[in-house]
Amino acid sequence: MKQISGKAYAKINLYLDVRGLRADGYHELETVFQTVELCDLVAASLHRQGGISLRCSLPYLPTDGRNLAVKAAELFFRETGLENPGLNLNIKKNIPVGAGLAGGSTDAACVLRLLNRMFGMPLSGERLAAAALTLGADVPFCLRGGTALAGGVGEKLRPLPPLPECAVVLVKPGFSVSTKAAFALYDQTGGSRPGKSAPLLAALTRGDLKGVCRELHNGLEGPVAGQFPVIGQLKERLAELGAEGALMTGSGSAVYGIFSRREAAVQAAEALRGQLRFVTVTRPLAGL
Ligand code: ATP
Secondary structure: OOEEEEEEEEEEEEEEEEEEEOOOOOEEEEEEEEEEEEEEEEEEEEOOOOOEEEEEOOOOOOOOOOOHHHHHHHHHHHHHOOOOOOEEEEEEOOOOOOOOOOHHHHHHHHHHHHHHHHOOOOOOHHHHHHHHHOOOOOHHHHHHOOEEEEEOOOOEEEEOOOOOOOEEEEEEOOOOOOHHHHHHHHHHOOOOOOOOOHHHHHHHHHOOHHHHHHOOEEOOHHHHHHHOOHHHHHHHHHHHOOOOEEEEOOOOOOEEEEEOOHHHHHHHHHHHHOOOOEEEEEOEOOOO
């Protein structure tokens, strides 16, 4: 196979609780990830010049070894011991950057999946997941997708029943928040009230969308919204427009609203479009 392409889906966090700081500086998290249909498009092809080259639709993203997609390809060849004949990667970015939607992580996971297919599946699912974790805490989830509970620093993953059918309005204010900055704000402000994931997990098991929406929680949201009040304002606006629940995703800055009816979500998105650069209507995906 000389050429292969795939979709790299974004994620939102339905739940995120910071469980403490480890001695190595990593924050232990308990989080519920949900894949959504919004995706980057990733293509890989072989050529004869050696090396790894990347073309990316966003000119300000690095295209060298700092890009997570390139890191993933390097890791694949290291892990498998296969010789890289020469690889072209092409990414059409649709997922906003620095938004808490795992844009870079999902590109990396997609490259790992595509290369494993291209070279005849040399890595087992387990080895792929272990390699993915070295690229970032949410990369193992991005490999599998769907709905899952993650613990530790992303290495413990448990599949969950899917989020019931709904529409998700995703908005991003005109600024990004890096994961590092969000955790620094969390540490500076003394953290957040601890959440409880059990009611959310029970609502997922019952297939109860309104129950899920009542239990949305993100421990990073208070500290980040304290610094960037627009995040709280966007949540309120989404609720006014009919969202059953709204939350900042991951480390921000994107905020989502969950709507039981797609038409209401489309109308809400229309109302927000003039004020924000990034507004989209998407939906949860049960698996990749
Ligand atoms: P997460 O939700 O995983 O915490 P995020 O969605 O907030 O991450 P990303 O969009 O992944 O953040 O971008 C974070 C940083 O990663 C950016 O500053 C960007 O320069 C870098 N980066 C490296 N590779 C990529 C990529 N393929 N796509 C997007 N960003 C990338």
